[in-house]
Amino acid sequence: AQSVTQPDIHITVSEGASLELRCNYSYGATPYLFWYVQSPGQGLQLLLKYFSGDTLVQGIKGFEAEFKRSQSSFNLRKPSVHWSDAAEYFCAVGGSGNTGKLIFGQGTTLQVKP
Amino acid sequence: DAGVTQSPTHLIKTRGQQVTLRCSPKSGHDTVSWYQQALGQGPQFIFQYYEEEERQRGNFPDRFSGHQFPNYSSELNVNALLLGDSALYLCASSLNGYETQYFGPGTRLLVL
Numbered sequence: 001a002q003s004v005t006q007p008d009i010h011i012t013v014s015e016g017a018s019l020e021l022r023c024n025y026s027y028g029a030t031p032y033l034f035w036y037v038q039s040p041g042q043g044l045q046l047l048l049k050y051f052s053g054d055t056l057v058q059g060i061k062g063f064e065a066e067f068k069r070s071q072s073s074f075n076l077r078k079p080s081v082h083w084s085d086a087a088e089y090f091c092a093v094g095g096s097g098n099t100g101k102l103i104f105g106q107g108t109t110l111q112v113k114p
Numbered sequence: 115d116a117g118v119t120q121s122p123t124h125l126i127k128t129r130g131q132q133v134t135l136r137c138s139p140k141s142g143h144d145t146v147s148w149y150q151q152a153l154g155q156g157p158q159f160i161f162q163y164y165e166e167e168e169r170q171r172g173n174f175p176d177r178f179s180g181h182q183f184p185n186y187s188s189e190l191n192v193n194a195l196l197l198g199d200s201a202l203y204l205c206a207s208s209l210n211g212y213e214t215q216y217f218g219p220g221t222r223l224l225v226l
Contacts, residue, residue: 004156036217043118043204044157044217090156100147100211101170104156 006105014113021076021108023091033074034092086112118207118218126224135190135221139207146188149204200225
């Protein structure tokens with residue numbers, strides 16, 4: 001079955017601290033992987049994506065993610081968190097076998113302490 | 115360059131009624147996908163429209179239907195509304211459905 005698991009429902013970090021949000025996926029074909037961010041009451045904004053090539057991808061707002069096929073993971077990282085990063089983060093998987101169907105995880109809520 | 119737009123932003127309906135939500139894709143995009151996001155959950159894929167036809171469908175009942183117009187805009191229709199249909203409905207557009215999906219701000223539907 002195709003699925004995405006985000007093990008951490010809620011994470012709290014101090015401003016300036018580093019951040020890692022975990023994402024594990026189950027997908028039968030070659031996965032396309034995405035991280036989106038959602039502020040309260042808003043739609044989803046794309047942070048970064050992985051289709052192929054270099055397994056370390058850079059995104060907007062200083063975020064990066066690393067694709068590890070052997071671990072079926074695509075963890076999101078940021079070296080220094082800003083208060084404006086507080087939001088909900090979603091990992092999603094799609095692929096050539098599913099065209100536009102994205103499968104999302106349940107999301108991780110990030111709280112930033114001053 | 116306008117992004118994905120959706121209307122209305124909020125909507126309140128009662129059980130048994132019907133609702134129509136609208137979406138205009140990002141300029142240059144020809145594919146529209148619809149997602150339902152219940153409170154505290156990740157978005158769930160409803161269906162995708164390409165070349166005015168439903169190309170793929172998620173696990174949603176036939177009460178959920180859609181349409182795509184020649185200008186690539188799309189509508190989502192839900193009949194016989196249930197309390198459980200209360201959610202944020204997100205529209206996403208892409209090119210051919212193979213490229214990255216860009217999301218609109220959503221329509222929040224409340225069914226009483």
